[in-house]
Each structure stands twice: as structure tokens, then as C-alpha cells.
Amino acid sequence: MAQRITNLIERTRAHRGNRVRLVGASDSPLTARSVLLPAAGIVLGADSACDVQLEDSAVSRKHATIVPATGGFEVADLGSRNGTWLDGSRIERAMVAAGATLRIGHTLVQLLPAEEAIDIPPSDATSFGELLGASEPMRRVFAVLERASGSHAPVLLLGESGTGKELAARAIHERSPRRGGPFVVFDCGAASGTLIESELFGHKKGAFTGAYRDHAGAFASAHGGTLFLDEIGDLPLSLQPKLLRLLERSEVTPLGARAPERYDVRFIAATHRDLWADIGSGLFRGDLYYRLAVVEAHLPPLRQRKTDIPILVRALLRANGAIDSEVEGPKLERLLRYAWPGNVRELRNVIARAVALALPGSEFEQMPIVLRTETPADAEPIARADVPYLEAKEALLERFDRDYCTDLLQRAGSNLSEAARVAKIERKYLYRVLARAGIRPRPSEEDA
Numbered sequence: 300m301a302q303r304i305t306n307l308i309e310r311t312r313a314h315r316g317n318r319v320r321l322v323g324a325s326d327s328p329l330t331a332r333s334v335l336l337p338a339a340g341i342v343l344g345a346d347s348a349c350d351v352q353l354e355d356s357a358v359s360r361k362h363a364t365i366v367p368a369t370g371g372f373e374v375a376d377l378g379s380r381n382g383t384w385l386d387g388s389r390i391e392r393a394m395v396a397a398g399a400t401l402r403i404g405h406t407l408v409q410l411l412p413a414e415e416a417i418d419i420p421p422s423d424a425t426s427f428g429e430l431l432g433a434s435e436p437m438r439r440v441f442a443v444l445e446r447a448s449g450s451h452a453p454v455l456l457l458g459e460s461g462t463g464k465e466l467a468a469r470a471i472h473e474r475s476p477r478r479g480g481p482f483v484v485f486d487c488g489a490a491s492g493t494l495i496e497s498e499l500f501g502h503k504k505g506a507f508t509g510a511y512r513d514h515a516g517a518f519a520s521a522h523g524g525t526l527f528l529d530e531i532g533d534l535p536l537s538l539q540p541k542l543l544r545l546l547e548r549s550e551v552t553p554l555g556a557r558a559p560e561r562y563d564v565r566f567i568a569a570t571h572r573d574l575w576a577d578i579g580s581g582l583f584r585g586d587l588y589y590r591l592a593v594v595e596a597h598l599p600p601l602r603q604r605k606t607d608i609p610i611l612v613r614a615l616l617r618a619n620g621a622i623d624s625e626v627e628g629p630k631l632e633r634l635l636r637y638a639w640p641g642n643v644r645e646l647r648n649v650i651a652r653a654v655a656l657a658l659p660g661s662e663f664e665q666m667p668i669v670l671r672t673e674t675p676a677d678a679e680p681i682a683r684a685d686v687p688y689l690e691a692k693e694a695l696l697e698r699f700d701r702d703y704c705t706d707l708l709q710r711a712g713s714n715l716s717e718a719a720r721v722a723k724i725e726r727k728y729l730y731r732v733l734a735r736a737g738i739r740p741r742p743s744e745e746d747a
């Protein structure tokens with residue numbers, strides 16, 4: 300059973316045993332379903348005598364068996380007509396890693412391991428490196444990060460933008476036995492596929508047009524230290540197998556190199572995306588997820604831990620050179636009522652601006668606080684009468700729909716049922732609003 304350390308255990312509680320998740324491949328409309336895997340394994344096929352019957356014309360009567368084993372799943376093809384496929388290769392019998400996806404006929408079969416999520420009590424600390432917070436959700440995060448810093452295991456940091464994922468990664472490195480080594484940040488969302496490949500894995504002189512000299516790549520540069528893979532959810536699907544091999548073997552073959560090179564690197568990855576939803580829709584590999592998420596920390600959005608706001612404001616006032624003053628009164632009330640879509644980064648900007656605009660020596664209560672959704676007196680008006688009334692109103696409503704839907708889908712991790720719940724509207728109506736706003740949602744895993 301895979302043991303993972305995390306501060307979010309609800310999902311794993313729901314499914315404790317080994318499972319397979321069956322999804323229709325892109326050319327088949329099959330609804331996703333999950334099946335628990337007994338220790339003896341299962342036979343999949345079109346025949347009604349199989350443990351799992353697949354209504355798929357490309358599946359043989361007795362197609363394949365899947366048996367849970369230590370460290371993965373043993374998969375055997377039973378001489379099927381169309382074969383059992385993994386990563387584009389036909390397999391007869393193989394040990395397959397947890398999280399991997401097989402293709403049988405028009406059906407995708409995800410292999411999901413039994414999990415034991417370890418629920419650790421909140422830490423007593425109210426900070427971890429530069430991360431601050433005394434609320435229970437933050438102290439639960441600190442407990443996970445404290446464990447993570449003592450080990451060599453890969454860490455996955457999840458949370459909305461501005462919740463402190465990069466700060467957490469730096470702090471883990473600083474507290475780990477690798478603190479004397481480099482901390483290398485690599486942003487998987489910042490470049491195109493080929494560029495990412497050479498920047499992350501390195502290249503040899505002459506590997507492609509413009510490769511004038513050898514280039515070490517982020518992995519080699521992090522030797523003896525930590526590689527922080529930011530926005531891992533944006534790593535192109537085509538590069539994910541190469542990263543998986545790197546995680547499994549600690550070796551990489553740079554572009555144009557003849558032999559693999561070995562390095563000693565600890566991995567920390569982060570994303571603001573719902574990776575689980577991306578796995579469901581085939582954008583992210585499940586086996587890579589399980590490799591990266593040995594320790595998984597969910598950084599809560601600021602709106603779920605508003606009791607931390609006074610502590611954060613006080614620290615931010617100090618960092619910006621303001622005099623020490625009580626953080627209370629109507630100004631604090633406003634900060635507590637606000638939803639903080641940009642999380643602590645937004646709070647940091649609001650306080651930095653307040654200090655910059657305030658008279659020297661001002662106390663917090665006298666500072667000008669400007670929040671994004673509040674219109675300051677001197678702000679641009681949202682509409683002008685230089686176009687006809689109906690036209691201006693239409694343009695404003697269009698913009699409203701676009702902004703609202705973009706934010707809504709981000710909050711709901713592109714899950715449309717969740718989005719409809721958050722917006723408190725019918726799903727059908729949500730489809731219409733999205734279409735009007737010209738937004739095409741990604742497929743979600745909501746049927747699983």
C-alpha cells in the first residue's frame with residue numbers, strides 16, 4: 300500500500316483499496332467508472348463471465364488480467380485481437396507503475412493504488428521559513444512541510460496562485476540536509492516544448508540548429524541540491540515520460556547525448572491547477588503524479604484562513620518600514636470581508652501600496668487601503684457615454700461574463716458541476732453563459 304503524507308485526506312479516504320478507473324478513449328463516449336481491485340486481481344473483457352465486462356466492440360471476450368503487486372500492477376494480455384497497450388507499446392505481460400494508463404480497445408484503464416494517507420496533527424509552530432500563519436489549516440501545512448524537510452522524498456505543493464508554494468519550496472530546501480547545495484527554480488509553463496526539453500534536461504553542442512555549445516540544463520545544475528519544478532501542471536504531455544524516467548532513475552540523457560548522465564537531485568513540484576482533474580482528462584500522467592506526490596501539501600487560500608490576516612499585515616507593515624501599530628478597527632474589518640482572489644501576494648501588494656501612499660509615521664488605521672473590487676474615488680469610470688447606451692451596456696456585460704467565467708473555472712479546477720455549484724446556477728445555464736463568453740471548458744473528470 301502506498302503511504303503518502305498530506306494535509307488533505309478526504310479524497311484518499313473515499314477509496315482505500317487498489318482500483319481501476321475506466322474511461323472512454325477520445326473516440327469513445329464511455330462514462331467513467333471506478334472498480335475496486337481484489338487481491339486476486341480481475342479479468343477484463345467483452346464476455347459477461349469476466350469480472351469487469353466492457354461494452355467495447357474492440358475488446359476481446361477475455362482480454363486481459365490485472366493483479367495488484369508490490370510496487371505496481373501485474374498486467375497480462377490474454378491473447379486479445381487488438382492488444383493491451385501502454386505508452387504506445389503492445390504488452391504481453393508487464394509490471395506497470397501505479398497511476399499508469401493502459402489502453403484496451405477504445406477503453407482507457409487507469410491503475411490506481413491503494414493508499415494510506417497519513418493524517419498528522421497540526422504543528423505548534425506559527426511559521427515555516429518565511430511562511431507565516433497561526434490558523435489550524437496553516438499549522439497542518441507546517442506539520443507536513445516539517446516532515447518533508449527531513450526526508451529526500453519528492454514533494455508536491457498544491458494551491459491557488461499567491462498562496463506561498465514557492466516560499467514553501469525554498470523553506471523545505473533551507474531546512475533540509477541539502478541546504479548547502481543549489482536551489483534551482485524551473486518554470487514548466489514559461490517556454491515551448493522543445494525549449495523546455497533542452498532547458499530542463501540539457502543539450503549537447505550540435506543537438507539542434509543554434510546549439511553552439513553544451514548546455515547543462517536545470518536538472519544537472521541542481522546536482523547536490525533541490526530542483527523546484529514550478530507549474531508542473533503545464534509540462535507538455537510529450538515530456539512527462541522523460542521526467543518520469545528521470546525521477547525513477549536519477550539519470551537523464553541530454554538532447555544529442557549518447558549516454559545517460561546521473562545526478563543527485565531532490566524534486567519539489569508545484570501547481571495551481573487541479574492535477575487530479577487533469578489526470579482524469581488525460582492531460583497529466585497518473586504515474587508521474589504518484590511519483591511526485593509522495594509528500595503532498597495543499598496550501599489553503601487566504602479566504603479560508605482569515606484569522607491569519609492580522610499576523611500577515613503586521614509582518615508586511617514591518618517589512619515595508621512602517622511604524623509598529625495595532626492592526627485592528629474598520630480597516631482590518633474591510634480586509635477580513637474581502638475575498639482575496641490573489642491570496643497573500645495580493646495582500647502583500649495592498650499593504651506595500653498603503654505604506655507607500657501613507658504619510659510618514661502613519662499608523663495602520665490611517666493608511667489608504669485600496670482593494671481590487673472597490674472603486675477608489677479617482678478610479679476610471681467603468682462606462683462612458685461616447686458610445687450609444689445599449690452598445691456600452693452590452694460591451695460591459697460581455698466583459699463581465701468573460702472575467703467571471705475565467706475566474707470561476709479556475710476556482711473549480713475546470714470541473715463544470717463544481718463551477719455550477721459555486722456560481723449557484725444550473726449546469727445548462729452555465730454552458731450557455733460559457734458559450735456566450737466564448738470560453739470552451741476543458742473536459743473534466745466529474746463523472747468519475
Ligand SMILES: Nc1ncnc2c1ncn2[C@@H]1O[C@H](COP(=O)(O)OP(=O)(O)OP(=O)(O)O)[C@@H](O)[C@H]1O
Pocket residue numbers: 429430431432458459460461462463464465466467570571611643644645647
Ligand atoms: N504564508 C505566507 N506568509 C508570508 N508571506 C506569504 C505567505 N504566502 C505567500 N506569501 C507572500 O506571497 C508572495 C507570493 O508567494 P509565492 O510566490 O510563494 O506564491 P505561489 O503560490 O508560488 O504563487 P504562484 O502560483 O503564482 O507562483 C510571497 O513572495 C510572499 O511575499
